[in-house]
Amino acid sequence: MDDIDLKILRILQENSRITMRELANQVHMSGPAVTERIKKLEEEGVITGYTVSLDPGKFDKQTMAFITVWMSSPRHGEFLDFCRATEDIVECHRVAGEGCYLLRVLTRDNSALEGLIDQVLNFGNYRVSIVMSSPVDRVVIKM
Numbered sequence: 001m002d003d004i005d006l007k008i009l010r011i012l013q014e015n016s017r018i019t020m021r022e023l024a025n026q027v028h029m030s031g032p033a034v035t036e037r038i039k040k041l042e043e044e045g046v047i048t049g050y051t052v053s054l055d056p057g058k059f060d061k062q063t064m065a066f067i068t069v070w071m072s073s074p075r076h077g078e079f080l081d082f083c084r085a086t087e088d089i090v091e092c093h094r095v096a097g098e099g100c101y102l103l104r105v106l107t108r109d110n111s112a113l114e115g116l117i118d119q120v121l122n123f124g125n126y127r128v129s130i131v132m133s134s135p136v137d138r139v140v141i142k143m
Contacts (some may be wrong), residue, residue: 001041001046002098004006004027004029005035005037005041005046006143007026007027007055008023008034008038008041009039009041009046009047009143010143011023011025011026011027011135012038012047013140013141014140016050016051016084017060020035024055025116027070038078044074051119056106060108061106061107061108062107062108062109063106063107063108063109063110063112063130063131064104064106064130064134065104065105065107065128065130065131066096066103066104066105066115066128066129066131067102067103067105067117067120067126067127067128067129068095068098068099068101068102068103068125068126068127068128068129069099069100069101069102069103069115069120069123069125069126070099070100070103070124071100071101071123071124072122072123072125073123075123076100079123079124080108081100082119082122082123083101083103086116086118086119088103088105088106088107088112089104089105089116090105090106091103091104091105098127099127100124103120113130
């Protein structure tokens with residue numbers, strides 16, 4: 001990757017809906033040249049997809065929480081299947097340090113969160129941190 005690729009990636013992180021023409025103008029290249037660079041970055045697995053950010057509250061998801069899970073059994077595969085199948089679990093990370101897994105969950109309300117926690121108890125113990133606000137909420141890799 002060169003400096004132009006990095007600039008393209010920075011711009012796409014800020015606005016993945018930018019037109020090729022606008023992107024090309026910003027990096028001082030032709031549209032086909034930028035398109036070719038993006039295609040190469042996709043083929044190399046640098047760009048893994050494009051997404052849109054949504055407001056969870058607009059979808060009746062009022063409660064965000066992080067759940068640290070300490071597994072009490074070797075049922076990791078079964079636990080991961082549970083996480084993949086559970087709509088309210090939006091992230092699952094295997095961690096070192098405190099706990100075995102860190103989950104980010106979005107639920108309708110505290111009652112739904114409690115129901116989810118009851119299901120997590122089938123696999124181990126937990127600690128919950130409920131999000132009060134998110135003053136910095138971005139997924140941008142600084143380059």
